[in-house]
Amino acid sequence: MKNDxxxxxxxxxxxxEMDTALFKVLIEGTxxxxxxxxxxxxxxxxxxxxxxxxxxxxxxxILTITSVVKADEGMYRCGLTMPDGRxxxxxxxLKVEKGDSSDLLVPVQNPVRAMHxxxxxxAVKTSLKSVPPSAFTWIRNNQYIDAANNPKYSxxxxxxxxxxxxxxxxxxxxxxxxxxxxxxxxxxDIELLINTVDVEIRPENxxxxxxxxxxxxxxxxxxxxxxxxxxxxxxxKLDKAGKRVQQLTPPSGRFKTPENRRxxxxxxxxxADEGFYEVEVDHKxxxxxxxxxxxxxxxxxxxxx
Numbered sequence: 001m002k003n004d005x006x007x008x009x010x011x012x013x014x015x016x017e018m019d020t021a022l023f024k025v026l027i028e029g030t031x032x033x034x035x036x037x038x039x040x041x042x043x044x045x046x047x048x049x050x051x052x053x054x055x056x057x058x059x060x061x062i063l064t065i066t067s068v069v070k071a072d073e074g075m076y077r078c079g080l081t082m083p084d085g086r087x088x089x090x091x092x093x094l095k096v097e098k099g100d101s102s103d104l105l106v107p108v109q110n111p112v113r114a115m116h117x118x119x120x121x122x123a124v125k126t127s128l129k130s131v132p133p134s135a136f137t138w139i140r141n142n143q144y145i146d147a148a149n150n151p152k153y154s155x156x157x158x159x160x161x162x163x164x165x166x167x168x169x170x171x172x173x174x175x176x177x178x179x180x181x182x183x184x185x186x187x188x189d190i191e192l193l194i195n196t197v198d199v200e201i202r203p204e205n206x207x208x209x210x211x212x213x214x215x216x217x218x219x220x221x222x223x224x225x226x227x228x229x230x231x232x233x234x235x236x237k238l239d240k241a242g243k244r245v246q247q248l249t250p251p252s253g254r255f256k257t258p259e260n261r262r263x264x265x266x267x268x269x270x271x272a273d274e275g276f277y278e279v280e281v282d283h284k285x286x287x288x289x290x291x292x293x294x295x296x297x298x299x300x301x302x303x304x305x
Contacts (some may be wrong), residue, residue: 006080008090015068016099018127023063023092025078036081039063042074051128053182065130069104070096071183103127104186105179109193114167122190123161124177131181133159139176169194195286199224201279206292210269218264218292220279232283235262236290238276248277264292271296 009024023039034295037060046054046063053066065072071202075093105126114120117120136159138145145162147153154163164171172194178187182292235257238248248255248264256265266273274296280289 001301004076005082005088008078008092011090011092012095014097016093016097017068017070018099018104019068021065021068021072021094022232023076023078023094024058025061025090027061027080036083037061037082038079040077040079041072043077053128053184062141067184068096069184070275071185072096104184105177105188107177107190110189113193113195114164115195116167116169118167119144119154119163119165120167120192121161121163121240122177122192123157123173124179124188124190125160126179128184131158131179131191135179135181136160137177137178137180139160140173145175164192167192167194195284199228199281199286199288201281201288201290203279203290203292204236207295208293209295209297211297212269212271214269216266216269216273216294217278218294220262220290220292222262222281224281224283228281228283230260232281233257234280234282235261235264236278236280238278240275242276244278266294269294269296279299 005028007026007028009026013021013023015021029211037056039056039060046056054063054072056063060078063076063078073094073096077089077092078092079087079089081087103126105124108123109251110123112120112122133155136155138153138155138159145153145160147155152165154165155161155165160177162175162177172192175190175192176187179185200223202221202223202270204221206218208216208218210216224275233249235248235255236244237248239245249257249261251257254267256267257263258265261279264277264279266300274294274295276291277288278291
């Protein structure tokens, strides 16, 4: 029975994803025991509390939905059962527009790099508050990870983190964190990459300023626990957008790469040579790069500052 015994306040609401929606009813006459009020979503009862996101208050006359997701959309009803058995209700409609839900579940770092025989922590974060650990699961190769029975893994930070121990080549790949919390069902992928050696590239004299016709020589230092062979080093010319447009190794023409490719020499500099160059080391699973800059001046005087 729908009448003035229970009245919906602002029965149609439109909110964006991750916003808050609030429904409220007014009850005429003597207010009943709160146990006689019931909220439903699309015909299904929202048992108290439905979740930490969906909570009734003020004797169940108010229903608040925080961090709204698309699955919250639909029809809501607040039903009132009177002592004599009569049933009254007020209907609401919630419309959910596309919003910024990209931070529902995101990796803290992606990819994650680790050395052989070390440990790595894969972690996610969520914009939702007070999500219980039971809402999180981790998946690898289409199988749920059982950390309780596998010493290879352990969970940290209320299962928002997965620790992988004694890393080997077989551990490389994609791990999936899954969060199922009420009507929220989202996943985030994190890739674990295995490095067999740490490499650091340090440009020693960038930027270089010169004029047309001169020679420019870039020098980089490559630090590594294992010696990096010349075949693992490559140089590239970049366009203004930072995209590689020319590979300079093996060297040819005006471009030389002496000292095991730790130097890039540009002979008879032209105005078109101005811009950025990139040196990349790809060695035993470790891929790092660095950029250097060449500035070609109009004047014959070179300012070395």
